[in-house]
Amino acid sequence: MRVGELSRRSGVSVASIKYYLREGLLPAGERTGPNQADYGDAHLRRLRMIRALLDVGHLSVVATRDVLAAVDDPEVPLFEALGRASGTTTATPEPADGPDEAWTAAERTLAEHVDAHGWQVSDQNPAWDTAVGVLATYARLGDDDLAGQLDLYMRVMEEVAESEVAAVVDRGDRARTVEGVVVGTVLGDTLLAAVRRLAQQHQSLKLLGETPTHPRG
Amino acid sequence: MRVGELSRRSGVSVASIKYYLREGLLPAGERTGPNQADYGDAHLRRLRMIRALLDVGHLSVVATRDVLAAVDDPEVPLFEALGRASGTTTATPEPADGPDEAWTAAERTLAEHVDAHGWQVSDQNPAWDTAVGVLATYARLGDDDLAGQLDLYMRVMEEVAESEVAAVVDRGDRARTVEGVVVGTVLGDTLLAAVRRLAQQHQSLKLLGETPTHPRG
Numbered sequence: 001m002r003v004g005e006l007s008r009r010s011g012v013s014v015a016s017i018k019y020y021l022r023e024g025l026l027p028a029g030e031r032t033g034p035n036q037a038d039y040g041d042a043h044l045r046r047l048r049m050i051r052a053l054l055d056v057g058h059l060s061v062v063a064t065r066d067v068l069a070a071v072d073d074p075e076v077p078l079f080e081a082l083g084r085a086s087g088t089t090t091a092t093p094e095p096a097d098g099p100d101e102a103w104t105a106a107e108r109t110l111a112e113h114v115d116a117h118g119w120q121v122s123d124q125n126p127a128w129d130t131a132v133g134v135l136a137t138y139a140r141l142g143d144d145d146l147a148g149q150l151d152l153y154m155r156v157m158e159e160v161a162e163s164e165v166a167a168v169v170d171r172g173d174r175a176r177t178v179e180g181v182v183v184g185t186v187l188g189d190t191l192l193a194a195v196r197r198l199a200q201q202h203q204s205l206k207l208l209g210e211t212p213t214h215p216r217g
Numbered sequence: 218m219r220v221g222e223l224s225r226r227s228g229v230s231v232a233s234i235k236y237y238l239r240e241g242l243l244p245a246g247e248r249t250g251p252n253q254a255d256y257g258d259a260h261l262r263r264l265r266m267i268r269a270l271l272d273v274g275h276l277s278v279v280a281t282r283d284v285l286a287a288v289d290d291p292e293v294p295l296f297e298a299l300g301r302a303s304g305t306t307t308a309t310p311e312p313a314d315g316p317d318e319a320w321t322a323a324e325r326t327l328a329e330h331v332d333a334h335g336w337q338v339s340d341q342n343p344a345w346d347t348a349v350g351v352l353a354t355y356a357r358l359g360d361d362d363l364a365g366q367l368d369l370y371m372r373v374m375e376e377v378a379e380s381e382v383a384a385v386v387d388r389g390d391r392a393r394t395v396e397g398v399v400v401g402t403v404l405g406d407t408l409l410a411a412v413r414r415l416a417q418q419h420q421s422l423k424l425l426g427e428t429p430t431h432p433r434g
Contacts, residue, residue, distance in 0.1 A: 114415070121418050121419055131408055131411040134273055135408070137269050141269055145387075146401045149381060156373035156374075156376065157412045157413045160369060160416065162416075166424065167363070180363060183355070185413075185417065187351050188363070189413070195348060195371055197343075199377070199379075200382060203379050
């Protein structure tokens with residue numbers, strides 16, 4: 001199909017499609033003339049995924065390109081690729097003048113928990129520094145008690161991740177599995193955060209006696 | 218203390234402090250002269266929280282101001298205020314031309330799950346539309362199987378939220394509870410997402426036989 005039909009079928013403007021082509025998010029179509037190219041269903045699917053990552057997953061254009069590049073490289077282990085790419089949006093750097101006391105203590109805490117749970121993870125996974133950064137920030141703010149949730153977070157996420165990995169492996173072929181990993185991981189963050197807010201509201205009603213100002217239904 | 222000392226003790230530049238004052242994130246100091254104001258420990262704490270929300274929680278300046286305004290208003294129920302404010306960063310709007318079939322079906326699915334779990338939540342909570350938006354996007358992408366995780370997400374988040382709410386209530390006074398809710402909710406999203414990535418890596422090693430390229434330790 002031509003770019004006009006790709007735009008109509010995807011609901012994405014021609015200007016945006018050309019921008020994604022320029023930025024390397026969308027692979028070029030097959031040239032059919034000096035100013036014409038032909039696009040297929042793969043472009044349509046990719047375009048829908050780009051919009052989902054940008055609009056629902058709230059990734060930046062750069063992070064979206066990194067995620068898609070990792071997806072397209074069969075040499076990169078799936079979850080490592082995804083961790084590396086999605087880390088661009090969540091990484092919390094060490095303090096500029098090197099690790100402070102809070103950082104070092106937070107890293108020790110995380111290492112102890114990971115060992116206690118028997119997890120095998122890479123310290124090149126940007127999620128490692130992100131987790132350390134949050135724990136260090138709790139300590140710097142005097143909110144150390146919040147770090148007490150870490151063990152619970154790890155226990156529930158171990159169960160969540162097992163179910164998620166099993167579900168995408170069930171899809172059979174690698175392309176569909178990869179797509180499920182990307183969409184499920186990035187959009188799953190958003191869904192989990194939303195479900196957490198709803199659960200917090202429910203629990204605050206129970207524990208604090210707060211009343212929703214507009215109850216549902 | 219003067220603004221210079223506030224800057225030294227917080228590690229935040231004077232220019233940034235003046236920007237936060239202008240944008241209403243930081244309350245004004247006590248005027249001591251035509252071009253001079255005095256700041257206290259409350260300003261120092263607030264400044265640390267602003268930086269945590271911006272740098273670690275990745276909130277926008279506008280979202281940070283909304284969160285802090287809700288925190289400072291004792292009339293607003295705690296979790297509802299937080300939901301309303303943090304929703305500015307995660308909300309997924311309905312399609313511009315009204316709810317489509319995917320949206321309507323997703324909303325029905327979420328309502329059934331919320332009823333099944335016996336949750337009392339407000340449909341004014343922006344997390345509601347965020348969750349519907351993710352489920353609708355799964356459907357539009359042909360990734361409906363990913364919505365199969367919703368029940369598990371709700372079960373684990375019910376446990377997480379119960380523990381989190383209990384922990385901040387344990388703090389005793391409202392100001393410290395509010396601070397714990399804000400920091401724990403916003404930074405907790407980041408920590409949970411990071412822990413999920415580490416858990417996914419661990420589970421992909423187990424299920425897919427992938428090997429971390431740089432094992433920790």
